[in-house]
Amino acid sequence: MRLNKLLLLGCLPFIITACSEEEFEKSDTGEKVKIELDVQQRSIQKKSNDFAYQLMTHAAKENKNILISPLSLQVTLGMLANGANEQAYNEIITALDLKDYSLEELNEFHKIVMNGILNEQDPKVEVSLSNSMWMDKSLQAKEVFKNNLKTYYNTSLYNVDFNKTDMANNEINNWANKETKGMIKDLQLPLTASTKFVLSNACYFDGQWSSPFNIKNTYTEFFTAENGAVQKVPMMHKTTKRIYLENDNYQLVSLDFGNKSFSMVIVLPQPSKTIAEILPSIDWNTSNVSHEVDVILSLPKIKLETLTELNEILQGMGMESLYENNSLSNISNDLSLSWAQQNTCFEIDESGVKASSVTSANGMESSSGSIYEMTVNRPFLFAIRENSTNTLMFMGKIAKIE
Numbered sequence: 416m417r418l419n420k421l422l423l424l425g426c427l428p429f430i431i432t433a434c435s436e437e438e439f440e441k442s443d444t445g446e447k448v449k450i451e452l453d454v455q456q457r458s459i460q461k462k463s464n465d466f467a468y469q470l471m472t473h474a475a476k477e478n479k480n481i482l483i484s485p486l487s488l489q490v491t492l493g494m495l496a497n498g499a500n501e502q503a504y505n506e507i508i509t510a511l512d513l514k515d516y517s518l519e520e521l522n523e524f525h526k527i528v529m530n531g532i533l534n535e536q537d538p539k540v541e542v543s544l545s546n547s548m549w550m551d552k553s554l555q556a557k558e559v560f561k562n563n564l565k566t567y568y569n570t571s572l573y574n575v576d577f578n579k580t581d582m583a584n585n586e587i588n589n590w591a592n593k594e595t596k597g598m599i600k601d602l603q604l605p606l607t608a609s610t611k612f613v614l615s616n617a618c619y620f621d622g623q624w625s626s627p628f629n630i631k632n633t634y635t636e637f638f639t640a641e642n643g644a645v646q647k648v649p650m651m652h653k654t655t656k657r658i659y660l661e662n663d664n665y666q667l668v669s670l671d672f673g674n675k676s677f678s679m680v681i682v683l684p685q686p687s688k689t690i691a692e693i694l695p696s697i698d699w700n701t702s703n704v705s706h707e708v709d710v711i712l713s714l715p716k717i718k719l720e721t722l723t724e725l726n727e728i729l730q731g732m733g734m735e736s737l738y739e740n741n742s743l744s745n746i747s748n749d750l751s752l753s754w755a756q757q758n759t760c761f762e763i764d765e766s767g768v769k770a771s772s773v774t775s776a777n778g779m780e781s782s783s784g785s786i787y788e789m790t791v792n793r794p795f796l797f798a799i800r801e802n803s804t805n806t807l808m809f810m811g812k813i814a815k816i817e
Contacts, residue, residue: 450804452804460528471812472695473732474723478641478642479814482759482761482809483810484618484757484809485808486618486808488757490529494616495614495737495752497518498557498560498746502736506736510729510734525567526567531801535801538673540672541620543617543619546615546617547571547573547614548561549573550612551577551611554611554747556572556747573586577607580606580607580610587602588601594619609753622799625670626671629653633652634650635648638815639792640794640816642815644815646815649715649716650713650716651713655710657670657708657710659789664688677802679797680699681791683789683791684795709785710789713790713792714791718761719761721757721758723757724754725756726738738751739751759809761809794815795812795813797813
């Protein structure tokens with residue numbers, strides 16, 4: 416019997432665009448919206464962030480730029496959980512550390528977070544989260560699976576002929592191009608005639624800093640890449656009041672977007688430390704820090720595209736049976752996962768951020784009245800998050816400037 420294969424992908428464009436300081440001052444930042452989670456949902460959210468940290472730890476082992484969307488992958492795994500057989504389902508929820516919660520509770524959590532993020536009222540930030548399911552015309556997805564994806568994940572369903580791989584590729588790429596506002600035009604999907612199902616999540620983020628950098632203060636300076644190469648890069652500069660933490664392992668600063676519903680946390684290892692050494696010690700949750708300090712910040716402009724193959728990462732986190740025969744039998748008979756990837760675009764320039772509360776359990780809060788300097792001229796980590804829930808939308812490692 417020839418087994419049907421599912422191709423899993425995440426097309427995840429991320430862009431932080433600039434506006435001038437004058438443009439920013441003229442516009443209304445809108446009303447900040449708080450996403451309300453109950454006690455149980457906050458517990459799921461904490462475990463979701465723990466999964467994100469593990470995901471980043473696995474991905475960051477490679478000596479290259481890494482950009483992943485924990486939110487997108489978690490949503491996609493949530494969709495897959497609805498179609499998995501018992502063994503594959505148990506591996507998914509074990510990897511997510513959600514064995515104490517039902518599938519309905521997981522689905523409801525994803526629905527609340529996705530709808531909450533999409534309902535954020537901020538003219539300085541544009542976010543879209545889109546899900547799509549592409550089923551070969553020869554197969555029929557089970558009604559329970561289709562209904563759950565529509566009800567909880569607002570998933571669009573499409574029928575295609577994967578025997579005509581070029582035509583199927585074009586249809587899926589056109590969807591990705593539309594949902595990512597033209598950021599990702601070609602997903603480079605390894606489609607074959609045995610492909611029977613593609614499940615895709617697209618996450619688009621376009622945010623303007625709450626306090627932009629002045630383009631007049633951007634100069635060419637040196638950046639030492641992870642492989643030791645010294646690069647000349649455009650470096651942005653500003654003195655700003657921000658949430659800032661420093662300890663023996665790293666410096667951390669938080670920069671806000673728009674009305675502060677979203678923020679970017681940047682973590683720079685101390686000169687004597689590597690990213691691999693500091694990763695286990697980072698506390699990305701800064702919500703307990705109540706004051707800001709003056710920081711002289713230097714940050715490189717960045718523009719990059721990444722394609723991250725997720726097969727080894729998922730299997731390394733215990734999700735091996737997803738790739739075995741009939742693992743997704745609750746979608747359709749004889750269906751299994753064959754490939755998982757994320758396509759991501761990322762751009763950062765002068766148009767700025769402002770931080771939300773950030774603290775580190777094993778770090779030190781900076782004392783008020785001091786001035787601190789943070790020069791990001793070597794490999795660093797970052798995260799983009801929604802602040803009311805602390806949802807990690809994107810995480811990345813910059814090993815070199817491309």
